[in-house]
């Protein structure tokens with residue numbers, strides 16, 4: 526099997542992409558730590574359960590969260606397929622850049638409060654979209670354009686924007702589907718050049 530046909534998230538190509546991003550993370554002095562070990566995240570978990578009326582129960586176990594130059598990963602991180610870890614870390618590195626751009630306070634304000642903390646969180650939706658565009662690009666690069674085109678994958682992204690995961694940050698599914706379609710078109714153009 527040639528390197529270009531190794532689309533597996535558990536294959537050698539996935540592992541080398543993960544190794545490469547881990548090297549970059551080390552050089553940039555970004556920390557990767559377990560979320561469950563952080564008292565801040567245990568506090569956020571309790572707060573999220575309250576404000577979402579129990580809609581969000583998996584903050585500690587299912588979500589990777591970045592604050593500043595620290596990427597907090599769930600306890601089962603090491604059992605996650607290398608390709609998925611790579612895709613996730615590239616997404617989180619976008620958030621690291623955003624923290625560099627806006628600062629800790631600026632990022633907290635934009636991410637949490639503008640214009641509303643829930644239901645209509647335009648800034649959070651745009652910051653997340655910038656990172657999900659990279660997720661889409663990574664899936665296309667490792668798993669192939671067909672995987673990036675998969676409607677069930679798109680609906681998973683749509684659900685994240687419109688559902689309780691991020692406090693119903695942008696509950697307009699058609700808009701999110703339009704963003705995905707636009708990014709896919711860009712990815713396909715980029716691929717066509719090669």
Ligand SMILES: [Zn+2]
Pocket residue numbers: 616620653656
């Ligand atoms: Zn994100």
